Amino acid sequence: MSRKWPTRICSRWVWRAQPERSARIKVLHVITGLRNGGAEAALFRLCTAEHNHSHAVVSLSDEGKYGPLLREAGVPLTCLSMPKGRLSLGGLAAFRRVLSTYRPDVVQCWMYHANLVGGVLARLSGVRPVVWGMHNSGLDPHAAPLATRMVDRVCALISGVVPAQIVSCSQQASLRHIGAGYSASNWTIIPNGYDLAVFEPDETARTRLRRAWSIEEGQFVIGSVARWHPDKDHRNLVAALADLSVRAEFPFRCILVGPGITVENAELAGLLDRYGVRDKVELLGPRDDVAALMNAFDIHVLASRSEAFPNVVAEAMACGTPCVATDVGDIGMLVGNTGFVVPSQNPDALSRSIASMALEMRDGRSWAAMQQACRDRVASDFSLERMARSYSTLWERLSFNG
Known part of the structure; x- marks a missing residue:
C-alpha cells in the first residue's frame, strides 16, 4: 500500500503515489x-x-x-x-x-x-x-x-x-x-x-533462601539491594538499623546485596562495627537472582540520598514486597501509598518506618492487601x-x- 503526497509539478499540485516508508x-x-x-x-x-x-x-x-x-x-x-x-x-x-x-x-x-x-x-x-x-x-x-x-x-x-x-x-x-x-x-x-513474568511472587524462592540464611520463625527480614556508593548512603541505613535494634520489640536480620557489599570492604565492615550491628547483617555481594532475593525479604529498604528512578524499588514491588525508601528522585511517585517514603539522611525516620512495617506485617489480611497493591502499582504504570x-x-x- 502506498501513501499519496502532494508534489508540485508545472506550477500546479497533483497527487503522486510515493513509496511507503518502511515500518x-x-x-x-x-x-x-x-x-x-x-x-x-x-x-x-x-x-x-x-x-x-x-x-x-x-x-x-x-x-x-x-x-x-x-x-x-x-x-x-x-x-x-x-x-x-x-x-x-x-x-x-x-x-x-x-x-x-x-x-x-x-x-x-x-x-x-x-x-x-x-x-x-x-x-x-x-x-x-x-x-x-x-x-x-x-x-x-x-x-x-x-x-x-x-x-x-x-x-x-x-x-x-x-x-x-x-x-x-x-x-x-x-x-x-x-x-x-x-x-x-x-x-x-x-x-x-519491568517484566512481571520475571519479577513476581515466588513462595518457593522465599522458602529456599530464608532456609539458606537460617532465618528463624518470627524473624523480620530487611533487605537492601544497592551497590557500595555514596549516593546509596549505607551509613543512613546502618544508623537506622542501630536505632531499630534498641527500640524494636521484634528480632530482625538485614541482608545487604550489591557490588562492593562484601566482608572485604573494610569501610563497610568498620561502619557495621561502629554502630554495633555486625551480628544482625549479612553481606552477600553482587547477585544475579534479584527476583528470588526480593521474594525472600519481608521488606526492601533503599536509604539513598540521590536517585532518579531506582529499579530495585519497582522490582521489589513487582514481587509483592513492600518498600521503605527515601524521598529522592521519583521514588515518592513510584511507591505511592503502597509503602513508606521518608526524608533522606534521616536514620530516625527510616527506623520508625521499618518498625511500622513490621507491625503491619502482624496483621495478615492488611499485609496481603499491601503486597497486592505493590504489584498492582507496577503492573498498571510501569510494565x-x-x-x-x-x-x-x-x-x-x-x-x-x-
Whole structure:
C-alpha cells in the first residue's frame, strides 16, 4: 500500500503515489558500558522486549554483564574497548564504521559519555534523529570524576542542538538537568518498565533462601539491594538499623546485596562495627537472582540520598514486597501509598518506618492487601510493555519527521 503526497509539478499540485516508508526502523543504541547498572538493565530489557523495530548496540567500553546476554538474545553488539573516561582514535574509527555499515534510522544514546560521543558522531554522519538518555538524577560535584563533569558541561551546552529528544526515566532528574543548564525544550519522560513474568511472587524462592540464611520463625527480614556508593548512603541505613535494634520489640536480620557489599570492604565492615550491628547483617555481594532475593525479604529498604528512578524499588514491588525508601528522585511517585517514603539522611525516620512495617506485617489480611497493591502499582504504570511502546512511538515519530 502506498501513501499519496502532494508534489508540485508545472506550477500546479497533483497527487503522486510515493513509496511507503518502511515500518521497521533500525535503532542503534550507544551506551558507555554494559556493567550491572540501572541504565544498562533498561537497555537490555528494551532491546529484548521491543519487537516492532531492529536493534543493535555499541558499547564504548567492554561487554560487561549485559553483553553476553544481548548476544544470546540475538542483538548485534560492537564493543569499542575505549579506556574508561577517555577516547581513542581506533574506537572512534570503529564507531564510524558501524554507523556506515548499519545505517541506523535513529541513534538512541544512554548516559553522558555516550550522549556526547554517540550523538555528535551520529549527527556528523548524517543521522538527524538522535535521542539522548538520562538515567541518573545529576552529578554530585564532590563525587563525580572530573572527566565526567566536563562531559556533562559540554552536553549541557549542545543539548538544544544535537539531540532531537532527551529521554529521562524520571521527572525530577529532568528538572535537575534543566536547572544545571540543559535545554528545556526537548525532554520526554519514559519511566522504566519491568517484566512481571520475571519479577513476581515466588513462595518457593522465599522458602529456599530464608532456609539458606537460617532465618528463624518470627524473624523480620530487611533487605537492601544497592551497590557500595555514596549516593546509596549505607551509613543512613546502618544508623537506622542501630536505632531499630534498641527500640524494636521484634528480632530482625538485614541482608545487604550489591557490588562492593562484601566482608572485604573494610569501610563497610568498620561502619557495621561502629554502630554495633555486625551480628544482625549479612553481606552477600553482587547477585544475579534479584527476583528470588526480593521474594525472600519481608521488606526492601533503599536509604539513598540521590536517585532518579531506582529499579530495585519497582522490582521489589513487582514481587509483592513492600518498600521503605527515601524521598529522592521519583521514588515518592513510584511507591505511592503502597509503602513508606521518608526524608533522606534521616536514620530516625527510616527506623520508625521499618518498625511500622513490621507491625503491619502482624496483621495478615492488611499485609496481603499491601503486597497486592505493590504489584498492582507496577503492573498498571510501569510494565515493560508500556516502556517499549513509549520508546517505539518516539522513534517512529522522529524517524518519520526526519
